[in-house]
Amino acid sequence: MAEEVKKQRPAPDPNSAKMRLRKIAADAYSDAVEAKKRGELVGWCSSNFPVEIPETLGLTVCYPENQAAGIAARGGGERMCSEAESEGYSNDICAYARISLAYMKLKSAPEQDMPLPDYVLCANNICNCMIKWYENIAKELNIPMIMIDIPFNPDYEVSEAEIDYIEAQMWDAIHQLEKITGHKWSDEKFRQVQQISGRASKAWLDATATARYVPSPFNGFDLLNHMAVMVTARGKEEAAEAMDKLNSEYEENHLNGTSTFHAEEKYRIMFEGIACWPWLRVTSTGLKGRGINMVTTIYADAFGFIYKDFRDMCRAYAEVPNCMNIEHARDKRVRLCKDNHVEGLLVHTNRSCKLWSGFMPEMSRQIGKECNIPVVSFDGDQADPRNFSEAQYDTRVQGLMEIMDTNKEAK
Amino acid sequence: MTSKEIFAKLHEVAFNPKQQLNQYLADGKKVVLVTYYTPNEIIHSMGLVPMGVWGADIQLNQSKKYFPAFICSIMQSILELGINGTYKGASALVVPSLCDSLKCIGQNWKYAVKDIPFIPMSYPQNRKPDYGKRFTKAGYERVISDLEAITGAHFSDDNLRVSNHIYNEHNAVMREFAEVASEYEVSAQERSDVFKSAWFMLPEEHTTLVKELIERLKEGPKDSRKVRVLVSGILADAPQLLELFEKYGIKVAFDDVCDESRQYKKDVPETIQNPMDGLVEKFCSMDDDTLLYDADKKRVDYIVTEAQKHHAEGVIVLMTKFCDPEEFDYVPIKRACEKAGLHQVNIEVDRQMVNYEQAATQLEAFSELF
Structure with a gap:
């Protein structure tokens, strides 16, 4: 029987896009851990929250949806979902949310750690489930929730009324964050x-x-x-x-x-x-x-x-x-x-x-x-x-x- | 009429919405289908009849072409009834986008039920600041514009002022009924019929009947059952389930049910000169609801407080399967009940439920805790 010969893959080029992107994603977690250690406030942020706001304010935020995806991809999905279910959360609830709620309780996961939040930034343009998920985090950890409501648009174009509503909320969110973090907005x-x-x-x-x-x-x-x-x-x-x-x-x-x-x-x-x-x-x-x-x-x-x-x-x-x-x-x-x-x-x-x-x-x-x-x-x-x-x-x-x-x- | 006669009439309406629809159509009225928090005052003020749609306990067939299985059966069965012609003759369906499943039904409805136009109502979740109020008003104006185009009816501030008053009066009567039903002998089915029938009648007609009912009930005996509960959920109308309440001697002392008391908590402030601004204020002042943004989870405290106020020692959560907003709220509700020394139980319910044995076991065990 012929011995299996494993193909030698060349070492990945650290300058390749793939490796650079991988590093940026990994650094997001390690930077947040370091920031927390330095005593800075760290936020949890929903995926379609306007990233421009924390970025302009110079805030450190983590993304629970990305963390949940990472935990699931590395085999921890069932364990974390079961943990949330044992608290009373239905298995009908979004698995990202269940993983995140379990993480909030356990405060650690071998697949992907990230610091617990001092505030949460929520936008519901991805789903309204996000509101409920972040409400529960904010309530349980007794931290502020900043919510930008971006309603589901039933029409093809976004109405001026909706843009007015979103714009006013964006400024409200910025002012709330200035108060919470002490950081200042700069045009x-x-x-x-x-x-x-x-x-x-x-x-x-x-x-x-x-x-x-x-x-x-x-x-x-x-x-x-x-x-x-x-x-x-x-x-x-x-x-x-x-x-x-x-x-x-x-x-x-x-x-x-x-x-x-x-x-x-x-x-x-x-x-x-x-x-x-x-x-x-x-x-x-x-x-x-x-x-x-x-x-x-x-x-x-x-x-x-x-x-x-x-x-x-x-x-x-x-x-x-x-x-x-x-x-x-x-x-x-x-x-x-x-x-x-x-x-x-x-x-x-x-x-x-x-x-x-x-x-x-x-x-x-x-x-x-x-x-x-x-x-x-x-x-x-x-x-x-x-x-x-x-x-x-x-x-x-x-x-x-x-x-x-x-x-x-x-x- | 005696209380039994009024209950019988309301039961008839609650169980025969199609007959009500046909009667309104035969009277030459136009009917608009409404759901969770639609601006019924506006619809009513335009001379149209708002009629509630909350689905039905039916087999799902054609709706499965549109919805995956894990969307709540209320949405699924509303769509099924739309497709199978049960709502035939209605002029439009108004749906707010307050949860993910509500967002989806409108999109499916446009293609599945082409003879009844869909009118979206976009509400703000950030409803307290002025910008939230302005957005609510823009949503109402859009509903008016769609209703005018579809039905030919016209909107006027003066008519809205009148309708606001009619709805406020109905709200007050329904709130009073909930209190009287807490104190006097009323079965779970009778209580449900009063709330359910309100969705299928004009408010002025319903107010008259419920006012009379309240007077008759006050002449009757007070309820002496030991097992007093607050019921929370989206719906609590399945007859087989309500029978179990009677079987195990469970008295509904109060509710936090979406198609029951949640609808009647807030009035339009009539002191606000512009009736539209008043209606906007009504929505924007609403709280303590699973569908409305609530970072402090005040709804949880509300449930505990109302249970205690109504001398209920337990909370029964009737969890509509696949309703994730309610599922998220359950954990804090459970914890708050435990902290307050209230018994609590979570019973999963569904529009396609045929077997109530598990619910019976849960309710029997629950009733024995008191």
Whole structure:
């Protein structure tokens, strides 16, 4: 029997975009730990809270959603969810929230530590579940909660009344934070942050748009990892530089005929929904093994925060996924599918996310019809491993592949 | 009428909303479907009949094409009833976006029930500052504009002033009923029927009946049951469940139920000259609700205080399955009850519930604690 020879992988280049982005994400946690040790106040911040506010004020914040995803990806999802359930939280509640509430109680997790908060920053443009989750944290830890309510927009465009409402809240939040932390707002610093955030956003949009090349110069699962930096650090210079680097690497890959998708790209799909972090390898391998590259997701569009001034920023935060009506949400995805030559749509019906999944069947039908592509869904969860069946996933992906095959033959 | 006759009439209405809808339509009125915190005063002031939709205990079929299984069955069954034609003849559906499932139903409704237009009502969560009030007003103005376009009805401040007063009077009567029902002999089903029927009748009609009922009840015997509870949840209307309350001698001393007392806590301040500003003030002054931003969790204290005020020694949480706002609030409620020495139990309920054995076991054990 031949001895298995393991391929020697070259040591990763520390200057590569991947390593730079990984470092930025890791530093966010270690910086927060250090800040706490120095006696600085640390906040917990929801993912679509306007990062420009803490960044301009020079505050140190952590992102519980990212932490929960990290804990789940490293195998701690079930343990932490069970911990929250033992306190009385229903297993119907978002698994990120359950992990976070468990962490608040345990104050430590081997998979990913971060300091407990002195205040919480909440924006509900991702979901209203976020409000309840942060209310419970604020109440239990007896800390202030700063809440920017960005209502679900039932119309295609954001109304002036809604922008007025958001803008007033943004200033209110800034003034509350000035009082809590003693830090001062600076218009000049804001303009710098806006410029950096705009640069990072543009680079992100450009990088993700290289999926228009066939084959794609990247594996779409890369985006699920890299987006963490766009969520948390897009106002930081090093993030903008890393995103520029990512874009140039993808362009180079295209010119060199290489890709981070290390297989023959036979099919191109869009993946809808948050990743199944506890099953990331399984969901990735299930596609790659069949030559299916997930070339785009709504995240490609979601973090393109390009705006011209403070008021326009308020509009931008009301136009994030999960905050827009079905027609607007559909059209953004249709554009991604068409621009990136997508041949099928794989929908994650995410048990943790009622808002993301609550009108997805109708929206994905409309996308399928508009783009003339097959749509297949599977049941899963962003962080609770108990809500995913590998066998179902495999069957559904196989089904999608067979329809895409038939469509190719018919062309 | 005797109290039994009034209860029977309200029971009939509570259990036959379709008949009410058809009667209003036959009378030449236009009906607008409403949900959690819709501006019913506005709808009423435009000569339209607001009728509540809270779903029904039915099998879900077509709604499954739109909703995944883990959306609450209230939303699922509202959509099912919309698709199967139960609401046929209604002019519009008004839905506020106060929870994630409420956000979703409107988006699905547009494609699933094309003959009844969806009107969104965007409320602010930051409702106390002036900017929250301005946003509430903008939301109401949008509802008016949509209603005018859809129904041809017209809005006027003068008519709203009248409707505000009618609703305030109804609120006061419903609050008084809750107190009287706490003190006098009223079954859980009868109590539920009074609150439920309010959703399917014009408030002025309902006020007249409930006022008379209150007088009759005060002539009757006081309730002597030992097991007095506060019931909390979104709904508490399943007859099989309410039967269990009677079976185990459980008296509903007060409620924090969304389609019951939560609706009647705040009035429109009629001292505010502009009736629209008054209506805005009503919403913005609302608190102690799972759907309304509450960083201090005052709702939890409210539940404990109301339980104690009504001499209830226990709290029954009727947890609507998949209602995550309520599920988040349960843990602090449980802890606060324990701290206050109140018994508490969490019973999961669902619109598709057919087996009440687990609920029966829980309620029987709970009643034995008193």
